[in-house]
C-alpha cells in the first residue's frame with residue numbers, strides 16, 4: 457500500500473529497530489514506547505484492520521502469534537508475561553491502518569485496561 461507507514465517499514469523505506477522478521481511477519485520497536493518493552497508485530501502483507509481479514513489471511517495472522525512467542529523468548533520476558541493488543545478502528549484508537557499487535561512487557565499491568 458503506497459501510503460502505509462508500516463508497508464514502508466516492511467520495504468525498508470523507513471528505518472525501524474527490527475527484532476524479528478520472516479516471510480509473513482515482522483516485529484519492531486514502537487517509535488513511542490509506552491513501556492520498557494513495546495514492540496509492534498505486523499503481517500508483511502498489507503491488511504488494514506481486523507475487519508478486512510479474510511480466509512486468505514489466516515496463515516499470516518496466525519504467524520503473528522508464533523512470532524510473538526519467539527520475540528518474547530528472545531527478549532527474555534516470556535515467563536514473566538506480556539500483553540498483546542490489537543486496536544481496531546476509532547473506539548480502540550487505531551492510528552495506523554495496517555494490522556498490528558502491540559506487545560507490552562516489563563512490568564505488571566492492570567486489568568481491565570480501560
Ligand code: 5GP
Nearest residue numbers: 461472484485486487488543549550551552
Ligand atoms: P495504533 O494506535 O494504530 O494501535 O498504534 C500505532 C502505533 O504505531 C503507535 O504506538 C505509534 O507509536 C507507532 N508508530 C507510528 N508510526 C511509527 C513509525 O514510523 N515507526 C514505528 N516504529 N512505530 C510507529
Ligand code: ZN
Nearest residue numbers: 460463502554
Ligand atoms: Zn501497510
